[in-house]
Amino acid sequence: MYLLGIDGGQTSTKSCLYDHDNGTCLLASGPPIDHMLTLNGQTKSKQGIQQSLQTLLARTTLMKTVDAAFVSISGVHKEHEDMIKGWIAECLRVDRFVIEGDVKANLAGASAGxxxxxxxxxxxxxxxxxxxxxxxxxxxxxxxxxxxxxxxxxxxxxxxxxxxxxxxxxxxxxxxxxxxxxxxxxxxxxxxxxxxxxxxxxxxxxxxxxxxxxxxxxxxxxxxxxxxxxxxxxxxxxxxxxxxxxxxxxxxxxxxxxxxxxxxxxxxxxxxxxxxxxxxxxxxxxxxxxxxxSYPPIVGAILLAAESLGRSVHLPVIDRTLAEGEMRA
Missing domain, CATH: 3.30.420.40 (ATPase, nucleotide binding domain)
Known part of the structure; x- marks a missing residue:
């Protein structure tokens, strides 16, 4: 089972792929997003999300479908959800989406769920x-x-x-x-x-x-x-x-x-x-x-992706990735 977390912020856009069955975790970064209420902001946000995903996917050849993705986007609104799903679908297939503003993933990461x-x-x-x-x-x-x-x-x-x-x-x-x-x-x-x-x-x-x-x-x-x-x-x-x-x-x-x-x-x-x-x-x-x-927002996104399927994340896998210096707040 694969879980995807995306944390789009005004500093950078992070994506994380968690392999629940094999206990592995990969992280990638891309350009920052911007407020989604303008065309320029939407263009910038699409670039941030897709470049981060493309970098992530270049590091694995095993995954075909993501079971659940939690997308955390600063300043997102309900009317933007289909647009964001479409950007991600251009990169990979996702069976289940949850798209929220950035506070939920921030809180989940900070409090370790x-x-x-x-x-x-x-x-x-x-x-x-x-x-x-x-x-x-x-x-x-x-x-x-x-x-x-x-x-x-x-x-x-x-x-x-x-x-x-x-x-x-x-x-x-x-x-x-x-x-x-x-x-x-x-x-x-x-x-x-x-x-x-x-x-x-x-x-x-x-x-x-x-x-x-x-x-x-x-x-x-x-x-x-x-x-x-x-x-x-x-x-x-x-x-x-x-x-x-x-x-x-x-x-x-x-x-x-x-x-x-x-x-x-x-x-x-x-x-x-x-x-x-x-x-x-x-x-x-x-x-x-x-x-x-306890953890950066991108980890919170993975925790919430797992929660959406009634599953949990093995935090020592996350800790190992952190210790290797591949995931930072």
Whole structure:
């Protein structure tokens, strides 16, 4: 029995083939996807999924049909399901599909399939999420225009705004001012504005500024430190919102959930973002347990593919693949 997991994100698209009978696991990566609501986003997403699958399939000659596939796609909507199935069908045959947004595979991977805590994503976007099957609780997830507080994009945008405020004499001095201009090859923020509105500086470019902000914060820049600390607070408040919703629901067992799984590159900022996150959570409930994810989202996709058939995954096979360095968060 073959299981396929696909994790399409804004950094890369991962695919994983799990051979349930022989206990083997293969992983491949492809380009990132984009939001599916535009033609350009659909084209980019098709390329990401198919290139990842083609790389994966080039590594095996044994498989003819996949019994179940769980496809985890950031920003997917119901009307896109047939389109995604068609892209995959151009590469291989799949008997059973499950297509969901990225939160379910993230939670399944982070919790090793237990779903015993709140998922908190802090990557290119941000969202807080919990699901125990019939019940779902969500905070955030509105995208970079309406939300994504605390995300890498949000951090980059705050850094640009801080540079503009200093330029206008409205904010404190910060090394971010000159470093952002240097990053984008400009001498003024009018030039940055022009590039942004001409789509020459994209969402990913702004999100990439988060590493620049981290470096400035570690060097002692107070503005950069403030941006990252506020990012941790914003992310913490998403998790607090989910926990509060759960406890107010009156559903049995919801008030016993006290684990939070932070996932995504933003949490690599242990000194600033992660510390602020934990302070925010423990101000709400000192008993909250902040745990690192057990597995990356692509493993969550495999776990959910197996679950769709009433089967389980032999996690030591996954652990062996991880130990060989072939599967990373």
């Amino acid at each position: 237990r779903n015993d805590g709140v998922l908190l994503i802090g990557g290119g976007g941000s969202i807080g999420y919990y699901c125990d099957g019939p019940h779902e609780f969500v905070a955030g997830g509105y995208g970079h225009i309406l939300g994504d507080e605390g995300s890498a994009y949000w951090i980059g945008l705050q850094a640009i705004k801080a540079g503009i405020r200093y330029d206008n004499g409205l904010g404190p001095q910060t090394v971010l001012h000159d470093r952002i201009l240097d990053r984008f090859g400009e001498t003024s923020y009018w030039g940055v504005k022009k590039q942004v509105h001409a789509d020459k500086i994209g969402r990913g470019d702004i999100a990439d500024l988060a590493t620049l902000v981290e470096k400035a914060a570690n060097e002692g820049d107070a503005v950069a430190q403030s941006v990252l600390l506020q990012a941790g607070t914003e992310l913490g408040e998403l998790a607090v919102s989910v926990l509060t919703q759960m406890r107010a629901s009156g559903i049995a067992g919801m008030d016993a959930v006290r684990t939070v799984y932070p996932t995504g590159g933003v949490f690599q900022s242990a000194r600033w973002v992660r510390r602020s996150l934990e302070q925010t959570l423990r101000a709400y409930d000192p008993g909250v347990d902040v745990r690192d994810p």
